[in-house]
Amino acid sequence: GENVEQHxxxxxxxxxxxxxxxxxxxxxxxxxxxxxxxxxxxxPQLIIDIRSNVGEKKDQRIAVTLNKTAKHFSLHxxxxxxxxxxxxxxxxxxxxxxxxxxxxTMLLVSx
Amino acid sequence: xxxxxxxPSNKVTEKGKYVELRCDPISGHTxxxxxxxxxxxxxxxxxxxxxxxxxxxxxxxxxxFFAVRPEGSVSTLKIQRTExxxxxxxxxxxxxxxxxxxxxxxGTRLTVV
Numbered sequence: 001g002e003n004v005e006q007h008x009x010x011x012x013x014x015x016x017x018x019x020x021x022x023x024x025x026x027x028x029x030x031x032x033x034x035x036x037x038x039x040x041x042x043x044p045q046l047i048i049d050i051r052s053n054v055g056e057k058k059d060q061r062i063a064v065t066l067n068k069t070a071k072h073f074s075l076h077x078x079x080x081x082x083x084x085x086x087x088x089x090x091x092x093x094x095x096x097x098x099x100x101x102x103x104x105t106m107l108l109v110s111x
Numbered sequence: 112x113x114x115x116x117x118x119p120s121n122k123v124t125e126k127g128k129y130v131e132l133r134c135d136p137i138s139g140h141t142x143x144x145x146x147x148x149x150x151x152x153x154x155x156x157x158x159x160x161x162x163x164x165x166x167x168x169x170x171x172x173x174x175x176f177f178a179v180r181p182e183g184s185v186s187t188l189k190i191q192r193t194e195x196x197x198x199x200x201x202x203x204x205x206x207x208x209x210x211x212x213x214x215x216x217x218g219t220r221l222t223v224v
Contacts (some may be wrong), residue, residue: 001169006153032210043215044154050170089153095210098144098167101153 004092006102019080021105023090024072030092033066033073039086047088048075065090068074079090080109113137115216117203123222124193132188132219136205143186145178145212146202154202160186161209193223 005028013019025033028068050057050064050073059063061080066073077084089105091099116135124130137173146154156170160180163187168178175193180186190197200220202215 034212036215043217045215046212049212091153094212098156098159098170098209099154099213100156101146103153104151 002030002092002094002100004090004100004102006090006105008105009103010106010108012108012110015080015082017034017070017080019027019075019077019084019107019109021075021088021090021107023068023073023074023092025092025100026071027092027094028071031095033064034091035064035075036091036101037086038089038104044089049106077107080107082109082111085109094095115203115205115214117201117216117219119219120217121220121222126193126195126223128193130190130193132190132201132221132223134186134188134203134205134216136184136186138184138202139216140205140207140214141183142206142209142211142213143180144186144203144204144206145186148200148202148218153213156183157161157188159209166209190221193221194224197221198223 006023031052037047038043038044063076087104090102093099118133136215143160145157148154159167163183175191200218202218204215206213
């Protein structure tokens, strides 16, 4: 089955800095890669996703890049704000498998 | 419309008891997933329904865990002879089809004492 590794497990940045979270996956058949944000005690919420037919996708301060050859994808947050502080999860799936999640990255943005 | 709804939000049960956790998916969503999330971990897949049938139950840890979705909408996760290690947040998610955005419920926090 699919295995998703996520790094780092914790990330501390100053407000205004950029944050990058990286994930690798094992199943070459995976073609859908969402990122979820989970605030303490709340449900995971999708913030951005990418499919394997594109290499990059942006939505305001958030971007995701995908390297299918290397089987890794990354989340980039620019101009971080304190409200970006949360746990971020990457995930991967194919048409034959359900979403497999990474272990999460706790992002702390200090004012 | 409403999002994914899970009940109860919290459940405390004694070791050895039977529990049922309910999930109401978003109307029209054919795919439904159950995940288990322990503190500090990512959601761990348990079972996936496409319509009424379990398309993938490979994540169920053992035969104490069972889930149904008899009419292709509401799903119930059933845990027999609960153990303290079953304590976790059980998350349900639904999506319009497989391999698309999954919308999560708030989860049921199960505590086995």
